[in-house]
Amino acid sequence: MPLPDSPAAASAPGRYDRFLILGAVCLAGLVLPLSFTAPPVAIPAIAAELGGSPVALNWMTNAFMLAFGSCLMAAGTLADTYGRKRVFSIGIVAYAVVSLLLALAPNLATLNGLRIAQGVAAALALAGGNAALSQEFHGPARIRAFSLLGTAFGLGLAFGPSLAGWLVQSHGWRSVFLSSLAIALLATVFGVPRMRESRDPDAGGLDWLGSLSSTAMLALLTIGVLEAPERGWSDGWVIASLIGAALLLAVFVRVENRAARPMLDLSLLKYPRFVGAQLLPIGTGFCYLALIIVLPVRLIGIHGLSALDAGLMMIALSAPMLVVPFLAALLNHRIAAGTLCAAGLLLAAAGLVWLGAQAAAGSVSGLIAPMLLIGAGSAVPWGLMDGLAISVVPKERAGMAAGVFGASRVSGEGIALAIVAAALAGLLQLRLHATGDDAAALAQAAQRLATGDLARAAALLPRLDAATLALRYDQAFAWLMYGLAGATAAIATVVYALLGNASAHAPEQGSASPAVAATAAIEPATSSPAGELADEAAC
Template identity: 85%
Template sequence: MPPSDPTADASGRLDRFLILGAVCLAGLVLPLSFTGPPVAIPAIAAELGGSPVALNWMTNAFMLAFGSCLMAAGTLADTYGRKRIFAIGIVSYAVVSLLLALAPNLTTLNALRIVQGIAAALALAGGNAALSQEFHGPGRIRAFSLLGTSFGLGLAFGPSLAGWLVQAQGWRAVFLSSLVIAALATVFGLPRMRESRDPAATGLDWRGSLSSTAMLALLTVGVLEAPERGWSDPWVLAALAGAALLLALFVRVETRAARPMLDLSLFRLPRFVGAQLLPIGTGLCYLVLIIVLPVRLIGIHGHSALDAGLLMIALSAPMLVVPILAAVLSHRIAAGALCGAGLLLAAAGLVWLGAIAGDASPAQLIAPMLLIGTGSAVPWGLMDGLAISVVPKERAGMAAGVFGASRVSGEGLAIAVAAAALASLLKLRLHDLGALDGHALAEAAQRLATGDAARAQALLPALDPAVLLRSYDEAFAWLMYGLAGVTAAIAWLAYVLLGNASAHEPAAMPDRVGEDIEEDIGAAAAAREAAC
């Protein structure tokens, strides 16, 4: 065997590092596109006008397109090449970001946000699948822990970055910042990325792709509209019912397809199911607080946006280091134990936060927020790698798409359910205090849940403002207890389903997937013989 070339090895390591950096930049900029632009809504409204519903759809349009296209994007990556799909996604994302910064009106802005969401889905699914081809074993889990860190930082610090950009340069700078980051990912990572695809791919499963995309679109619409319209609203019920019917159609199509876009036999793998549960757990214990806490601090307790933003660092700061530590610990501790322990820590922090919610000063909130952030950062750094490692490398795009879709849907559902639960708890509390006007009571509860204490007070003038404040704190406390209970249950399920295997150890495949691997290996061997 000839000796290895140190120069070539060093060059290969540099290329992998740059590829990882490019995918992590994509993982940073995509959640920035979700959490950043909402901060710019007042500035956009002042320049472009528009109704509140139209302005809210600037965010909803991105989430709708992004969430509904992820599964199809993963299949496209396996079929037509991970590098190609990542390139199309990240370049399109950069171009659309420039067009968004130049948008002349709100209608154009919302239409471009749909295109940006589709581009984001292609970039994320293609990048994740490509990353799985470059790293193996312990290196893969470290790489995906960095990707998870990037994603978490984009979610956590997006509002702060957007607020600073809006104040310093105007709302168009928010989209220009996305252009810069996407351009960096394109220039430094794309030329070094190797092309790869599923050798057994026979073409796109159009029926499966269309039914899954439509199903996820209706589910996203229902989840996004439920907090504002209410879960009993006919449009919300119709969207959720349509999603359920399309899910049944998708399952029927996939069970009959010769080469399905989603191999349903994967759901016989406990580790696969456990990996899909993790984003729901982190959504409940982390993302819900990213939405709810600033509303409480600013809208209910009257803190400034700057003070609230500084306080939120306690929740987000662990994302800088804990995912990397979790990746290191995963060599010695089973993934199920790590993820379960992390979610239990977060659940304990939620109980602590609920217990002191009514009496604590802002400084006293830091310790439970640090505990929640630390606990949720443990599975956050492992779950991308776990989801990818469950399936063969040849189907990495499928795994990335499925996990991305379940992540976005699960996190969106967690936020919507938490918002509805808080409004319901407030309604019950206000009713117990003697506020009997049904319509005004329901609207006041909804206003309080969204931080509009002044409007809630105007709707219920007989109640003292201090009573309204105490009612919110009590409802917030019970919400924290409820989130803690569900998070603890998911922690137990994650521990059981993920088992004792290491985070970078491949799972045993069910029969159908194993047969696919054997077919792929045979096809590859035949191709090599023909080439010789």
């Protein structure tokens, strides 16, 4: 139901318009992760044309994730304050413009700078779109809408490598960004004109101190983790970055506790099920998203597959996203979402162990079956976690809900990826240590191998031929998979303990406080047949 003082309260869109609004937001949910997963496949082609160090090339991915994740909470507050339609419109149009500029980038520094701008635009589009959906759909219809959005997000993550592989091989790396431009334009043309404006009448404006401290904290943490493999964990810059991140976290907590209208309502952290919902994207980050980044590098850079062939192989990881989230939503009527999510993560952990064993043997085709298992396990929580997260706040704070969960999802996944990149480089350095080469050369060679640059790594370590370096890479990759399996299983255990019998089908919260909303979310959802029919009609 629209807010009483909403300008659009008297002109609710019809069923056809709501379908187009949902389609437009889902297109945004598709294109935003597409812009994250597609560029890594293009890294070898970009490096060949524009050059750049391994750290600079990694920042092409991390700059987007950092800006996206750190701005989502602020974007949610902006949506509540200034209007969900307005923020979505600004975000999706800016995203389209920046995508065009990326396709024209003359050098790597410009590319990385534009990726930051693209991440900010993506945060505005996703937070505004999520909040707009929460105003148009209610009850079970809202659960289905957010389930579809989560699936679109997963498909963008999953099929990004396949699309990028075809585009790079057929039209060059710049076409990857042009594809994002095309999808963003479709979302703008079909969705924005049909949206109605809505906002939180009690919104108090943007929490500037909270926004700045959280953004700076995430930036320093990511920089410290990324620089550690090359500089060493004892390096002064790395230590200063990590200490600065810890201090800014303390500042953020203090600011939010004192703010009248905080960007993040910290009282929600008292509720185990809210915390459990925020852990789910971190778990899928370790077991699913990390593979979308590191597997194409291994397949293309180490084992010599073309970008197209590597993209086609990645379909084994992404195909379950087409079906499994919908099956999980159906099963949630009989099995608690917490149980389903934990079981899915454990299934993915088993697949990671299997994948590691195949990688240690140097296999390429043997990766397909474990990738299918990992994809199926990861897809179970993917279709449920949006509904779990949104259900714990009142509807008028929908922007905050979208921002908090989006920020925990993207920043958590970004930090997980930074940890994975650092871990792979560290494992490679350990595997190469026996060569007796200079420590600086070893660190640089490990970084080159981690980005799939086998030729330059071989030039830095002339005592080892390419075949030996590939073997060392496969061994390090296998141990990385075992580590990811352990982390995923640990998160599954904690998620089960925190979520328990929680359901993604939480009742409508109305205007309850966050504390009441979180308490209400503990109880299983119930709805009358009349209510179900009304929601179906609204959809």
